[in-house]
Amino acid sequence: MNNRDLAKAILKEVGGEKNISSYTNCITRLRFQLKDNEKVDQQAIDALDGVLGSQFQSGQFQVILGGKVVNVTNEFSELVDLPDESDKEADEGNKGILSNILNTLSSILTPALPPVIAGGLLKGFIFMFQNFGWVNGSSDSLIFFNGLADSMFYFFPFLLAVSSARKFKTNEYLALTLAGLLMYPFAFADGQTMIKLFGFIPLAVVNYSASVLPIIFSVWLLKYVKRFFDQRIPEMVNMVFSPLLSLLIVAPIAMVVLAPLGYYIGEYIAAGVKWLIDFSPWLAGLIVGGTRPILVLGGMHHAMNPIMQQEVSSFGSSQMLAMVLMSTLAQATAPLVVYFKEKNIKEKQVALSAVIPGYVGITEPAIYGVLVRYKGAMIAACVGGGVGAAISTMLGGRSFGFVMPGLLSLPAFMGEGFIGVVIGCLVSVIVTALLTFVLMDRFKKEKKVNKAAETVTDLEPAITVSSPVVGEQVPLDRIEDATFSKEILGATAAIQSADGRIYAPMAATVKAVFPTKHAIGLALENGVELLIHIGLDTVSMNGEGFELNVQQGDLVQKGDVLLTFDQDLIKSKQLNDVIIVVITNTETFGAVRKNENVSKIDLNQNLFDITK
Template structure:
């Protein structure tokens, strides 16, 4: 669906901006208050791409869109003026989750680039080791340029995809990124702006500064639209936007990674002096992948080079990085073996091998960051491998953190082979612990017993005691048509709603009549209490949770007065819908006439895992 075009058509077909009194949105629908409903072209709206249905009730004119409703709503806000006192969102989301999800969505379109870089890096390393592709050959240099350029210009690619996601001009965003990776700024020392000294920052190979910049730009553009008159907007808005954002990046977003790196270095120094370097190496190996993402890893290279120059070896960072990189490869390969989707299996295989050969960015950005949970496994494997390296005193004589360069750990003198054996041990322990941790923390539903009691199905329990009603018999025709997703309804006989499984509360509506839950495996469940109960404005509902909370199976989510809801003239039926039904083979409701708490009520038949 093209959200912008859909929004334009909706505004036009409901009678134009002048016919709109107010607009809100719920979990699946836009709710218009119109001056004259006869001006709305219902037939044309129903035939519009992305529209699931129209509900023209006594209270509101509702357009059913599904879970993309928020995107259409945001586009409508850019087309017409909406009184914020009358027009409010009916959803509340965890801000951190929103930010991370947008970052992941921005990275997804450029995953093929990571695949190119990962496969190419692996082939270059292999061919170099067996002598087919010498480092000084032109072919080696050209192929290396292809592989390295993907990451050097990564900020430009991320700027484009993030801008498209946040409705920012992608060319302005890419221009900003190009400025940051230019030879005049990227990693240059001694710069100042307005007479204020700038912290030198390497922007190439980094995504966080440019992501934050484009995110800020999305808000700034809206402010500038209100401040700059329409006649001057075309001429001055792009320039003002890029200059303000560039200033903020140079002074804040860019140096944040350096500040974090310096803080970590200070912490490591304290831990090393008071406990021992073995603990520092274990911690570093556990958090190393996250340091790379945040850009805080910039402090590492100078420290390594200084140590090698003064001692002849690095006793901390190179050993920790070896454990971390091998773990990233192991975790990603475990995902490849556990995955069912061919595209995930292929991506994880290629990037996992690349990580073992020393190039971890494809795995980090293309796989681990997308699924989030594997970072727990990288922390476990990295910490175990780093602990072994630290306890046995592994030394890094060169900046080598990959299997193909393992011979670089052979030290001088008679004890040189001892260091090599410790390096091999670090590789083995990091790989095994990382692989095992990833295997058992895999994103496949089979590994979560709280969701399923068979390999092929999820068994989901009832959230409330009551009589079962087939979804197609509820009085709301949108839910009845299963346009929002398949599920079931329950005529409640109890005032409590409980969580059917371990999950995150992704949505709690301000009127408290609906709750959205998402499991770690991606099952999205909507618990909608009553029909049109949004108009009760929260009366008779008492939530026990907030958006962003982690809840356990059986935990109380909501207390509601189902008798008072009915007495107020509303249908109090509890609607229970899997909103991402399309991702599964089928969703099957129970055939029981009534259920108690913890009775099985829905079964989700799986197409595939990840």
């Protein structure tokens, strides 16, 4: 299927042009804001040749396309002609505040990243050529290319002004004017730290070059002020007075309040990251490198881009980018081992197709095509990336430019700490390869062959787990949370409760009770560890509508009511009240099989059959 046909198929399966409010793309995904999610045929989309997977995440429907996303998006743009709709604050208000902030930052930063990535890579090559003595450090050519590389960082507010204006749907040229004000030379007066506006309003003199948040905050305010004047000034003179009045109001507020606020927020975030790295380099590396595949799976990895960019802006380098590089190489190595070990020809081809993009820096094909299907490989990539990142961070590994972390961008890491980057890369690859080789087949369902009948049958279950919920089972492909639908935490079942109660499936100890009351952890007497999660995103309710009957450490018996919850209240907040049941220690058993033969389920029916 060529890109044009794929774009047509995706358009059809998302419900057609009339069902699309807006769409955009990042480096690997085509992202939709849809009017009616029920019109999406997700199974049909996942089955399309060229689609690596799809998911509903943070209010978006995301189609994962990997390296071909730009070409498919270009074809898609020729098929649809969406009107320039007004803002959808009311619609977005139904999503979490944090989710909206992360989505906004991602949609603003992503279009501005290509020149910044190019600049970071160019800086790396310049350093490499100088380090090896291949060029004269004072040559005019080197000065020129240094200027080219530096300009992309130094004038970053101008790039963000354009993408911010497009996101907030306001005038791009006025936004560029605000960026110019941020970069105006008065901000660099020798020894001057403050100037007085109107003779009495203090305005801090700050260097906003390479900053991220100041221009975003300023353009956000411009959106509302300009709209206010556009609606009230007659069209005949609107073109003259609306821009003038907008700038006269926005510029002082931006320079006195918003820009310094954004600057210091960014500085404190960068300082906080540096503090964590200085406090415990190995722990910081282990966390960032180990969780990166999970963040990519949930589409949350773009939230780290502003932090890494701020690191470069504040300190001239980013250690977090080095951590992400270790995880990237781990995610590319796991499919390579799968390719050599897997016997199925089709699976080998899928694995091999994910290797080269992975080492370049595009890991979605590896994650969605391989790692989610081979849990052992996913675990190996998380551990390998975490260990490599821990070692790299302890040895001072860092990137001196904002780049797409991959083998091609290694020149950007050359400098202080480069030996740490090299050692970390080797450790990531070796640890991931060894663990993938050992764990790849660990989590496959065990089978035995009845030679007389020449059929394959499952091993007899040694352990059974009853349902903790009375209700109706829900297919996992309807769950709009990749962590659960892809069974990342372990074998997972979803149940729609009939009575708003959670019961003990058998004698157990309450291992964990979450402060927000929306989840309970149980250690069953048969050795199974169970997580019972009530609803999706219900953590935002902060315990409202939940009534706990147990505490951590309590012993419970089969049928005891552990918790009750208000299903109507959850639904009124437009949240999903489905119950997620996860065996969190799945990897310790030989095979776990869900009872999918019955739709309606009660406390006396087995939810899982487990083979040791």
